[in-house]
Amino acid sequence: MPTLMIDDRKITVEPGTTVMQAADRLGIFIPRFCYHPGLSAVGSCRMCMVEVEKIPKLQTACTTPVVEGMVVHTYTEQVMDARRSVLEFLLINHPLDCPICDKAGECYLQDDYMEYARYTPRYKETRWKKRKVHILGPTIVMDEERCVLCSRCVRFLQEVTGKQRLGIFERGARSVLSTFPGQTLTDPYCGNIVDLCPVGALTDRTFRFQQRVWMLRRGESICPYCARGCNIAVDYNERSDVQINDRRVYRFRPRFNPKVNGHWICDRGRYAYRFIDDARRLREPMLREGKRLVPSGWERTLKRVARRIREVLDTFGPEGMGLILLPSVTIGTARRVRKLFVDDLGLTRIATGPSIDPEADEDSILLRRDRFPNRGGLVAAGFPDGDPGAVTEGVLRGWATGKIKLLYVIGDDLPRFFEETSSFSIPSAGGILILQRSMEGPEDDFARMLLPSAMTAETAGSFVNFEGEEQTFSAVLPPLEEALPDEEILGRLSLLLGLKGEEACRHENSVEEEQG
Amino acid sequence: MKKDRISQKRLNFPERLYLAEILRGLWITGKHFFRNFLMHIGRALGVVKKRRGAVTIQYPEECRPIPAGYRARHRLLRREDGSPKCVACMMCPTICPANCIHIRAAESPDPTIEKYPVEFRINLDRCVMCGFCVEACPVDAIRMDTGVVEMSASDREEFVTVLDFLLDSKPAKNPV
Ligand code: SF4
Ligand code: SF4
Ligand code: SF4
Ligand code: SF4
Ligand code: FES
Numbered sequence: 001m002p003t004l005m006i007d008d009r010k011i012t013v014e015p016g017t018t019v020m021q022a023a024d025r026l027g028i029f030i031p032r033f034c035y036h037p038g039l040s041a042v043g044s045c046r047m048c049m050v051e052v053e054k055i056p057k058l059q060t061a062c063t064t065p066v067v068e069g070m071v072v073h074t075y076t077e078q079v080m081d082a083r084r085s086v087l088e089f090l091l092i093n094h095p096l097d098c099p100i101c102d103k104a105g106e107c108y109l110q111d112d113y114m115e116y117a118r119y120t121p122r123y124k125e126t127r128w129k130k131r132k133v134h135i136l137g138p139t140i141v142m143d144e145e146r147c148v149l150c151s152r153c154v155r156f157l158q159e160v161t162g163k164q165r166l167g168i169f170e171r172g173a174r175s176v177l178s179t180f181p182g183q184t185l186t187d188p189y190c191g192n193i194v195d196l197c198p199v200g201a202l203t204d205r206t207f208r209f210q211q212r213v214w215m216l217r218r219g220e221s222i223c224p225y226c227a228r229g230c231n232i233a234v235d236y237n238e239r240s241d242v243q244i245n246d247r248r249v250y251r252f253r254p255r256f257n258p259k260v261n262g263h264w265i266c267d268r269g270r271y272a273y274r275f276i277d278d279a280r281r282l283r284e285p286m287l288r289e290g291k292r293l294v295p296s297g298w299e300r301t302l303k304r305v306a307r308r309i310r311e312v313l314d315t316f317g318p319e320g321m322g323l324i325l326l327p328s329v330t331i332g333t334a335r336r337v338r339k340l341f342v343d344d345l346g347l348t349r350i351a352t353g354p355s356i357d358p359e360a361d362e363d364s365i366l367l368r369r370d371r372f373p374n375r376g377g378l379v380a381a382g383f384p385d386g387d388p389g390a391v392t393e394g395v396l397r398g399w400a401t402g403k404i405k406l407l408y409v410i411g412d413d414l415p416r417f418f419e420e421t422s423s424f425s426i427p428s429a430g431g432i433l434i435l436q437r438s439m440e441g442p443e444d445d446f447a448r449m450l451l452p453s454a455m456t457a458e459t460a461g462s463f464v465n466f467e468g469e470e471q472t473f474s475a476v477l478p479p480l481e482e483a484l485p486d487e488e489i490l491g492r493l494s495l496l497l498g499l500k501g502e503e504a505c506r507h508e509n510s511v512e513e514e515q516g
Numbered sequence: 517m518k519k520d521r522i523s524q525k526r527l528n529f530p531e532r533l534y535l536a537e538i539l540r541g542l543w544i545t546g547k548h549f550f551r552n553f554l555m556h557i558g559r560a561l562g563v564v565k566k567r568r569g570a571v572t573i574q575y576p577e578e579c580r581p582i583p584a585g586y587r588a589r590h591r592l593l594r595r596e597d598g599s600p601k602c603v604a605c606m607m608c609p610t611i612c613p614a615n616c617i618h619i620r621a622a623e624s625p626d627p628t629i630e631k632y633p634v635e636f637r638i639n640l641d642r643c644v645m646c647g648f649c650v651e652a653c654p655v656d657a658i659r660m661d662t663g664v665v666e667m668s669a670s671d672r673e674e675f676v677t678v679l680d681f682l683l684d685s686k687p688a689k690n691p692v
Binding site: 097099100131132133208209210212214215 | 604610622
């Protein structure tokens, strides 16, 4: 285990560690462009130069492995001079685009210039003009003038996804990054290269020009779109002033977690940010009156739900009611469902949703075919770990044949779920369908009650992913309009059913006032 | 003890009697009243021709000239081809202390411009006329030189100036 000194601080690291990694561990920041902890180190940008005692020339921190007794200085006159020169070189052809550049505010070049450079430019020759808007794929656009040729994006596609689609073409000042002829960036992970790019050369066509990054606030959550449960950062604007932009989520970005997703997320999760403020979100509780569903407020709707549940249980017994709990809910919700519907009401026809989406992809990087984030959590909450698909089919058959008079579905269905189980769309004669979820869907036509629930970014809770990793998260935003977290809906419902759970007491007062 | 920086002027004896001061005030007001009165009559009869009819400014027919640097209602400038000069960089809403500028940006068809505002609103009822937006603009697209200082409306909505209105506003003609 070599021990070295960086800026008069001692650290012992494993052999093979680089100076950059050792400095990062000490919290000493060395500026960089081409180095990224998730990719191989190539040492091409020369921004990370440091002084190592007994070596006459400066060394690149990202590619120099540590040795016993090494003494490194990161803030000497010579190092600062090197940084200034590298930046002067990088900025030779770089346009003064910061006011319109999407990366401004989180750009390495901008930050480093302010920190280390501020030189008087000496370059007199004409600058190279390159393409400003070069569309590389459905989601990615390239500005060739801003690229610093760090090759992070090239290495990402090569090393992480294994599909080489990008390369650096031409030579010298004419070098440009581009896709290989005839190819476009359509990989399910290519959104990551936008985060990776240290400058504003690669931008996201859906986020581009929507917001300046300093106007966004960052919250932390878990991606609920597959069994992996990647860690994400939720960037949103919370100014809900009448005249300024309403609260809106603008992007999801990966959050590093070595146990789950490493540095990356897939594009399916990344672009799911749009669902949060989507027009198809359910905004208020609804009751069916005649042919139409009408907004009816929480108290009235839940009282009706409770009354119907009681009626069905009294007339047909627990066999008359079925429940589908999709593993998109948190463990807390699953526990509460178990307590309320299994322990207290004695339901037996409970299913947890089919596990496999036949059209989803699965790969060895992140994507899983099971599109629910919390199957493990349902098992932890006491639901059986059998073949959930068959059980779900059974419940749905019971519903279609009229044995189940009341079907309660909790959780966000994923688009294809109900298509494969066609029996669902046939309403059982006189049956009551209650949907508790976040998005509108074609099944709403058959529902008697709609209970809008909050999305993952709007709730706190925990998920257990397919590898058994339990991850806790808190709410980033308040729920949209009148939506409520699943747990709270169930808490209120159990109270109206006359079953006082401990947490349910929280809502006791408000409910009793309404009743009186 | 240190003397207060803002100290009141001490009144002398006749001032402290008040009565004299009240009479002095009445005298000043009365003097202007009768002077304007006579001058107006004189002008109406055609006796007074050269002099003004009053010592006071006859607002709203007459306005005080606005100094050149005065921060009046905003306008947005255009390029030579008529398109907005603003590049929707959002520097002005970022700096605005009253949070009253709202901009929605979109991709410009011209790749050298890249970004342009499709929506640009200033809520004048919240604006504190600080001029920070003018200072912050990197392309000199926004100015407060219209000379318009009279802003009144019977509806809040009327205080919201929009892109086309701002682009069509003209600078003040003859600032002093
Ligand atoms: S890449 Fe960075 S330095 Fe270059 S224009 Fe964009 S923000 Fe400015
Ligand atoms: S596009 Fe960005 S990530 Fe790719 S080489 Fe250029 S600067 Fe590096
Ligand atoms: S003058 Fe000041 S308050 Fe008014 S819009 Fe400009 S920055 Fe905002
Ligand atoms: S600062 Fe200037 S260019 Fe930027 S958004 Fe405001 S008016 Fe437009
Ligand atoms: S970060 Fe070390 S050379 Fe680029």
